[in-house]
Amino acid sequence: MNRPVLPWFDDGDPIPDPATVDTIRKRSAARLDAREHDEQAVVSDEVSAWTADRAAAGRPPVSEAVERRLIRAVHGALAGLGGLAALLDRERIENIHIHGYDHVLVETAEGTTTRWPHPVADSDEALLDLLGEMFARAGRTSREFSPAHPIANVRIAAGGPLGARVAAVRELCDRPRVAIRRHRLAHATLGDLRANGTLDTRLQEFLSAAVAAGLNLLITGGPYAGKTTLLRALCQEIPAAEHVVTVEDDYELGLHLDHARHPLVTALESRTAGAEGTGAITLDDLLKQALRHSPSRVVVGEVRAGEITALLRALGNGAAGGMGTLHATSARAVPDRIAALGQLADPPLPIGAAHRWTASALDVIVHVARHDQPDGRYRTVGEIVEVGPVGDADTPDLTPLFATAAGQRQPTPIGPPSPTLLERLTVAGLDPGVFDLPTGVGW
Missing domain, CATH: 3.40.50.300 (P-loop containing nucleotide triphosphate hydrolases)
Structure with missing residues (x-):
């Protein structure tokens, strides 16, 4: 019997295109490197410019919700989260399971498990590079994530007011495996x-x-x-x-x-x-x-x-x-x-x-x-x-x-x-x- 295929994640909220996020990230990073210090203003300006370019090319306008989501995704990308940024920005998502750069499953608070429609990196090697940089700079001490140290855990300041817990393994399995736990209910009573x-x-x-x-x-x-x-x-x-x-x-x-x-x-x-x-x-x-x-x-x-x-x-x-x-x-x-x-x-x-x-x-x-x-x-x-x-x-x-x-x-x-x-x-x-x-x- 064939196993049922899990549906794609869809919470009715627009998911920014990773290529678009990366393009705006690069433009924003170039301006920030040129000593423009207000990241919020730079990113908002670049998203507005992207929207204007679409309109000039005769493409349909985007909603304010898409612009807001795109701005948050670019900020996340600038923080070194890459393709993880859009995932960590989803309120309904509770657990993220990455079994290779292009095989991502998410668990919601309601108990459903669905597939994420985008890869989180360009390849497994790029995913490992992203994780290596994340572990090196996140937390209170630098953590090495390499073939010599193939297991790493850290809390990152993304995914909500309490951040998220990241556990990653490499070399010990067929592809990089990452589990991310978002702390959703920060001030529950x-x-x-x-x-x-x-x-x-x-x-x-x-x-x-x-x-x-x-x-x-x-x-x-x-x-x-x-x-x-x-x-x-x-x-x-x-x-x-x-x-x-x-x-x-x-x-x-x-x-x-x-x-x-x-x-x-x-x-x-x-x-x-x-x-x-x-x-x-x-x-x-x-x-x-x-x-x-x-x-x-x-x-x-x-x-x-x-x-x-x-x-x-x-x-x-x-x-x-x-x-x-x-x-x-x-x-x-x-x-x-x-x-x-x-x-x-x-x-x-x-x-x-x-x-x-x-x-x-x-x-x-x-x-x-x-x-x-x-x-x-x-x-x-x-x-x-x-x-x-x-x-x-x-x-x-x-x-x-x-x-x-x-x-x-x-x-x-x-x-x-x-x-x-x-x-x-x-x-x-x-x-x-x-x-x-x-x-x-x-x-």
């Missing part, structure tokens, strides 16, 4: 997530109170399940007067970009080693440094390895209301996942100690799930559990608070939390009625 169906009113009220009460929260889920988006939304609930230290491999939370909402943020980003192999600053280094900055809260983008021990120390050190994300298949899998990552620490964290640290550092685990359906993609909060002391099984006791029943899309209450946790939530303004089982729903 819990209200926004309720509006798009990720959570309902009960969960919004519970999560808002959990932040206000200073609970230590761990957001878990699989790849692209929406962990970081939910963490951003939770951070919007933090009072403006609190000093928040964020610790990330790549800036994805963006609290430091919103000075009106978060005036007191210390945003720390890890740093890979430079081309000389020196200068690396790890997440573990940053977590240790974070506690020296007198934080009200420590928020960690994601932990993937032995730095889990530093996260547990940070959350258990008295700074209430810490939050972070972790890959896990379910909330119940989290203690074992933490114990496994603790084995990667230097020195390794004994499993028993990992369970005790987990029990003392965490209050609640919120597990999110991504659902790919024939009619599209959606994300939900699948379950919420309270983390209790280490029990008879030598692992932390986990008490389900909300879970998703069979055939349901949203989780429903299972029962109230412990009296201590319920009191903290009630003092923070939560109505205990959110834990009442809805009429007609049973377990």
Whole structure:
């Protein structure tokens, strides 16, 4: 059976012709090289000149929307993004997969996968040159991307206010492979997530109170399940007067970009080693440094390895209301996942100690799930559990608070939390009625 051919990407917005973009880029670059310093004015002037040339040649006029898109594409090309500029400028696009210069697929926020109609470079070699220059100048340290260093990752300042994450591989596969993740929802709130169906009113009220009460929260889920988006939304609930230290491999939370909402943020980003192999600053280094900055809260983008021990120390050190994300298949899998990552620490964290640290550092685990359906993609909060002391099984006791029943899309209450946790939530303004089982729903 032949596999269905994916449709071409079409969001109704004009896609600039790459040859036209390159022509205007060259003209603009020549003027900028001649010490005309206002890039915005130069590009706008060159696009206007191109439009006038079309009219003089008797060709149909272009719309203002085409001109605006063309101007943005030329700015991106001048920034060294080449054929990636138009892709990164598309609000609906969430993930970009490049499998060679002329085979590009995009995933939208709605869950569709389509083909991009233009090559992103003139050849695979040109694509590798583009990537090599990008990795050399993007980020806080120069990264080499060459046959000797065929794997590279970087965050670039394009694709939205939080930029985009680029992962690239060469030589280890048949053609260059590039994955680009756009951080679309830069300032999402819990209200926004309720509006798009990720959570309902009960969960919004519970999560808002959990932040206000200073609970230590761990957001878990699989790849692209929406962990970081939910963490951003939770951070919007933090009072403006609190000093928040964020610790990330790549800036994805963006609290430091919103000075009106978060005036007191210390945003720390890890740093890979430079081309000389020196200068690396790890997440573990940053977590240790974070506690020296007198934080009200420590928020960690994601932990993937032995730095889990530093996260547990940070959350258990008295700074209430810490939050972070972790890959896990379910909330119940989290203690074992933490114990496994603790084995990667230097020195390794004994499993028993990992369970005790987990029990003392965490209050609640919120597990999110991504659902790919024939009619599209959606994300939900699948379950919420309270983390209790280490029990008879030598692992932390986990008490389900909300879970998703069979055939349901949203989780429903299972029962109230412990009296201590319920009191903290009630003092923070939560109505205990959110834990009442809805009429007609049973377990």
